[in-house]
Amino acid sequence: MSAQTDIGIAMRGGGYYSTHTLGAKAVIESVENWVRDALRHCATLDSGTLSMADFGAADGGTSMALMRRSVEFLRGLIGDRPITLTYTDLPDNDYSALFHLALEGEDALASRPGVFVFAAATSFHQSIFPPESLSFGFSATAMHWLSRLPGNIPGHTHSVGASGATLEAFRDQARRDWESILLHRARELRSGGRLVLVNFCQDEAGHYLGNTGGVNMHDQFNRHWRALLDADVISWDEYERTNFQQSYRTVAELRAPLEPGGKAFKAGLRLEACEARTVRCPYAAEYQCTGDAHKFASEYLGTLRSWSERVFLSGLSAERPLEERRAIVDRLYREYEQDVERSPQGHAMDYVHCYMVLNKQ
Ligand SMILES: C[S@@+](CC[C@H](N)C(=O)[O-])C[C@H]1O[C@@H](n2cnc3c(N)ncnc32)[C@H](O)[C@@H]1O
Numbered sequence: 001m002s003a004q005t006d007i008g009i010a011m012r013g014g015g016y017y018s019t020h021t022l023g024a025k026a027v028i029e030s031v032e033n034w035v036r037d038a039l040r041h042c043a044t045l046d047s048g049t050l051s052m053a054d055f056g057a058a059d060g061g062t063s064m065a066l067m068r069r070s071v072e073f074l075r076g077l078i079g080d081r082p083i084t085l086t087y088t089d090l091p092d093n094d095y096s097a098l099f100h101l102a103l104e105g106e107d108a109l110a111s112r113p114g115v116f117v118f119a120a121a122t123s124f125h126q127s128i129f130p131p132e133s134l135s136f137g138f139s140a141t142a143m144h145w146l147s148r149l150p151g152n153i154p155g156h157t158h159s160v161g162a163s164g165a166t167l168e169a170f171r172d173q174a175r176r177d178w179e180s181i182l183l184h185r186a187r188e189l190r191s192g193g194r195l196v197l198v199n200f201c202q203d204e205a206g207h208y209l210g211n212t213g214g215v216n217m218h219d220q221f222n223r224h225w226r227a228l229l230d231a232d233v234i235s236w237d238e239y240e241r242t243n244f245q246q247s248y249r250t251v252a253e254l255r256a257p258l259e260p261g262g263k264a265f266k267a268g269l270r271l272e273a274c275e276a277r278t279v280r281c282p283y284a285a286e287y288q289c290t291g292d293a294h295k296f297a298s299e300y301l302g303t304l305r306s307w308s309e310r311v312f313l314s315g316l317s318a319e320r321p322l323e324e325r326r327a328i329v330d331r332l333y334r335e336y337e338q339d340v341e342r343s344p345q346g347h348a349m350d351y352v353h354c355y356m357v358l359n360k361q
Contacts, residue, residue, distance in 0.1 A: 011058045012306050013094030015101070018061025020302040022282045025062040027351050028140045030279060031198055034357050035070055035138065038194035041359070042135040043077040045192050050074060050083050050135045055124045056142025057087040059097040061105070063140065068107040071115055085109060086118040088128055095119050123147065124181055129188040137185055140198040141353070146170075147177050149245045157225055157311070158218040158244045160208060174247035179257045179264065182358075186267035189360040195269075200248045201354035203276040208248040212278060214346030217304070218244075224336045225312065233328060234316065242315025244308075251276050254354050273357040284348035297341035301333050303349060309333075 011017035018025070042050060052070075054063050071083055087098055102110045102117045110117040122128045124139070125147040150169035153162045159170040185195055202208045210217025229239040251274070257264035258271045283303060287296035312332055316325045340347050 010090060010092035010094070010310055012309050013059070013097060015059055015061060015094075015097045017058045017094075017306045018101075020299075020306040021062060023279060023303065023349060023351050024141050025065075026282060027198060027279050027353060028063050028066050030277070031140075031196060031355055032066055032069070034273065034355070035066065035196050036073055038136060038196050038357060039070060039074055040077065041192060041194055043074060045135055045190055047081065050078060050081060051086070051129075051133060052083065052136045053086045053088060053120075053129065053134055053138065055088045055128075055137060055139035056145070057089055057093075057098065058142075059094055060087050060101050061097075063138070064101055064105060064107040064109065068109055071109060071112060080114050082114050082116060084116045084118065086120050086129075088120045088122065088124060090123060091121045093121065095121070124184070125177060127184050127187065131187050132190050134185075134188045135190055135193050137189065137193070137195040138197075139195075141200060141351075143178070143181055143197070144174075144200040144246045144248055146173050146245050146247060147180075148173065149243055152240050153243050154240075155222075156218075157222045157242050159247050160211070160216075160218050161222060170247045171253075174249050175253060175256075178249060178254065182257050182264035182269060183267055185358075186264060186269050186360060189269075191268075191360055193360050194272075195356075195358040197356045197358065198353050199254060199356070200246075201254060201276055201352060202248045202250050203278070203352050204251070207278065207350075207352050209352055210349045212348065212350040212352065214348055217347070217349055220336060220339070220347075221304075221308065224332055224339070227335065228328065228332060233331065238316050242312060244311050248352075249354075251354050254356065258358070268361040269358050270361060271356065272359055274354065276352065276354050279351040279353070281348040281350045284350070287344060293341050293344045296344055296347075297337045300340055300347060300349065301337040304336070305333050 057063060067085060074083060102108060109115050120128050150173045153159060153166055162170060200209055225242060228234045255274060256262055258269055283296055283299040309329060312329045313325055
């Protein structure tokens with residue numbers, strides 16, 4: 001299997017991601033009590049700057065309200081001590097949208113006294129902060145993106161549809177990446193600092209994002225992409241090269257480096273809390289109340305598109321003009337949307353996450 005590192009990862013820009021992804025915001029808000037408990041500890045660490053980071057923040061819109069409330073909460077604990085908040089993501093992220101929200105949005109942080117907002121475009125698979133400099137780290141719905149694509153996935157676009165050696169290669173990459181993410185964070189975190197990490201997972205029932213008993217979202221992506229191959233809209237090469245560079249780890253896999261004897265444990269990280277939870281797809285939940293299939297199909301495909309569009313765009317040949325590539329991807333989402341509108345029952349992008357709190361000894 002050949003290795004590729006240039007698969008499109010960035011979310012759709014211009015603020016589209018967070019305005020179309022209400023479920024990710026609900027996931028983030030659901031962990032507010034854990035964030036507050038963690039910050040209570042971080043506030044006691046020393047008397048200097050309290051440094052916070054949001055790893056894999058996209059345009060920041062899904063976490064900004066939580067961050068604003070967290071900063072207000074901290075003010076009650078640390079008075080006017082300076083607070084830094086660094087948003088991290090990849091170089092292709094839309095930092096312009098992020099800074100507009102941070103400077104001008106309703107939850108704007110940058111204008112608050114003593115709050116300093118930065119961005120870093122270094123991957124969370126590498127070191128981002130100096131050793132022992134970070135008080136509090138947060139990350140939601142980001143660390144399932146791998147540092148490299150272990151190979152093409154025969155017959156599918158996502159590793160949930162992989163088997164045999166391909167599945168093993170994704171699992172192995174995910175294991176190595178997770179260990180390395182934790183080791184980097186262990187070095188960056190101050191002694192006594194906290195991490196709240198919310199990662200996609202496969203739970204004990206085998207459920208994962210968009211697969212909680214109804215129609216499997218990733219199978220639908222693959223089915224519609226494959227239909228474009230069968231209709232000679234895309235080539236076999238393009239179909240094969242379209243792969244999500246992702247893995248949904250099990251809870252056991254996420255815990256493994258943190259168990260006694262594990263590499264992250266040896267580096268000083270300790271697991272304080274860990275549980276798998278499912279947050280219902282807000283668009284499917286609304287459809288159950290309203291029965292409006294047209295609205296549901298449009299919003300559902302909007303939320304899918306906000307994080308998946310780059311994967312399909314980057315699978316297409318660079319020899320095609322960009323407008324042609326965009327038209328093909330438009331067709332993919334249009335056909336998927338028509339399918340959902342015709343028979344909406346069972347479609348849902350329920351969020352299955354593993355929620356963790358870690359401290360550094
Ligand atoms: C689904 S979005 C999540 C955004 C936000 N945290 C939320 O929960 O709504 C995943 C984000 O992770 C970012 N990401 C993926 N791999 C990354 C990496 N290696 N380093 C930093 N960010 C990464 C993507 O670019 C994307 O913006």
